[in-house]
Amino acid sequence: MSTVLYGIPNCDTIKKAKKWLADHDIAFTFHDYRKDGIDARFLEDAEEQLGWELMLNKRGTTYRQLDDAEKTAIDKAKALAMLEQHPAMVKRPILLHNDTYHIGFKPTQYEAIFC
Template structure:
């Protein structure tokens, strides 16, 4: 099974998710947004699967610190542009796996999807 985890290595949720994968014996590739960035085409693909709103981390510091003009009146196109420019505004982690896409860490959902 090919699993790719997208996130930021120092994010607590990403750390929990990676530890869960390691304990579950699931191998994965890690895509570090800080080093490799976030691809707008990939974000568009994810938005088609999961919707753009679940991908956008409105509760995070990065999003809250953006000027109000960037945060207000978001639609899919503007949100994807924002997330590509500010990868820390993407909910973490995002996992691509053969059966689909997981957004955020939920051990039960991950167990059902990845085992």
């Protein structure tokens, strides 16, 4: 079994997910978007299962700073390019467990995945 948690370390939701995994003795690798980078292959694989609309963090500062024309013209190709260029725009966390991607964190969601 392989488990990877993707995100940025100062995110509160990432901290909660990491704590939940540690408290349940679940081994995982943490992939820091800022330190380890993010590539097109990961984004394409995750998008295939999750959809780009779900992966795009519209609540974050980076997205909100886009002008209205950029926001209305977003499609899959543009979204993936923006996510690769601005990893902070990827909704967090993304969890890869047994070749399946999951997005977000709620204790009940992780219980369903791991228990």
